[in-house]
């Protein structure tokens with residue numbers, strides 16, 4: 001088995017970093033400026049995945065042609081700026097023809113497997129084009145089909161990677177190529193044991209990069225996006241938000257899980273497991289620096305950041321029968337598990353449970369996860385109340401449970417707002433609560449002013 005012996009950086013570029021020719025050109029600068037970068041993982045060009053998801057849902061003729069034209073226009077605009085578009089036009093046209101056929105099939109009978117097959121074309125096209133952008137600049141770059149090594153379950157739309165298979169396949173098929181040239185591959189897509197195309201869930205390219213970094217024992221994973229790092233909160237909500245230069249894995253993982261859009265929530269799992277630092281920066285302005293996510297930071301602050309996740313659904317379950325109270329929770333959870341629902345936050349009293357649903361990584365929002373089958377099953381056990389349009393705010397920090405005065409500082413600020421549920425105590429890295437969606441931004445602004453400015 002070939003082991004990679006030189007320092008390997010895996011660099012991932014998100015949709016905005018490969019949105020058009022100029023963005024690809026800037027991303028090429030970033031790749032070529034660091035000779036340790038051996039493997040490049042790409043998203044689809046911005047907007048393409050959304051168009052493909054719409055096509056996969058099954059559109060009627062007129063709408064379908066509009067979306068297909070829009071995809072073609074994005075890819076052709078890049079193709080036409082290459083010095084020799086002919087070399088790759090045939091390949092792109094073949095993929096666009098495939099798309100037309102798949103979109104027709106989806107209009108007749110959409111399915112999760114078909115969706116993944118269709119949606120994978122975004123990454124296939126962006127990666128083919130990026131290879132040519134690099135070659136135009138004299139770089140030696142090879143295209144690699146990530147599906148050859150990213151072995152996953154067949155849970156289409158949200159497939160789970162098989163870490164051991166990936167490690168073995170990456171060492172066999174990818175490592176030897178890395179020694180020869182720069183390799184350009186796709187994020188987000190994989191394949192099951194039968195060779196059918198799968199995807200890791202929306203935004204999954206970050207996760208691919210981290211998994212490949214782990215499989216290849218990379219020394220760093222760079223995530224290039226359109227913001228120069230991780231901020232104390234979303235700067236669009238709070239302009240005074242500050243960039244965090246270094247942050248520990250646990251804190252960054254909490255931020256991603258609780259809605260900070262910078263990293264896909266699963267990204268840090270492989271990084272933590274294998275202790276690989278993750279750098280986050282902007283491909284628009286690589287020199288502006290970014291955030292390094294690593295094992296430890298010096299002087300971790302009590303309050304680190306605020307994350308906001310919208311569109312939360314709260315389920316409150318009241319046991320119908322006191323006799324059921326023994327084993328009530330167990331029964332609730334087995335129903336949820338049978339319905340493939342992952343619970344996010346939970347608070348309980350003896351015969352009541354309040355919980356929110358975990359929608360991270362899937363294309364669904366909380367309300368679409370709540371199928372009528374699930375509600376019927378739950379209703380046989382308990383009275384079910386559903387509240388929608390809540391927002392989850394998470395205060396991320398360190399030793400939050402051990403420090404005194406956290407409650408007073410936080411809830412003092414929140415006094416005028418209507419708080420629906422609080423989770424505090426399970427993790428020393430977060431304190432989170434639900435507020436009405438319409439008040440969320442105000443709450444974040446007020447908390448940021450009081451705790452971070």
Ligand code: ASP
Pocket residue numbers: 014015043044049050122187188201202203204205206
């Ligand atoms: N292109 C996919 C998406 O838009 C994956 C990614 O960009 O990470 O969700």
Ligand code: MG
Pocket residue numbers: 014015043203205
């Ligand atoms: Mg993305």
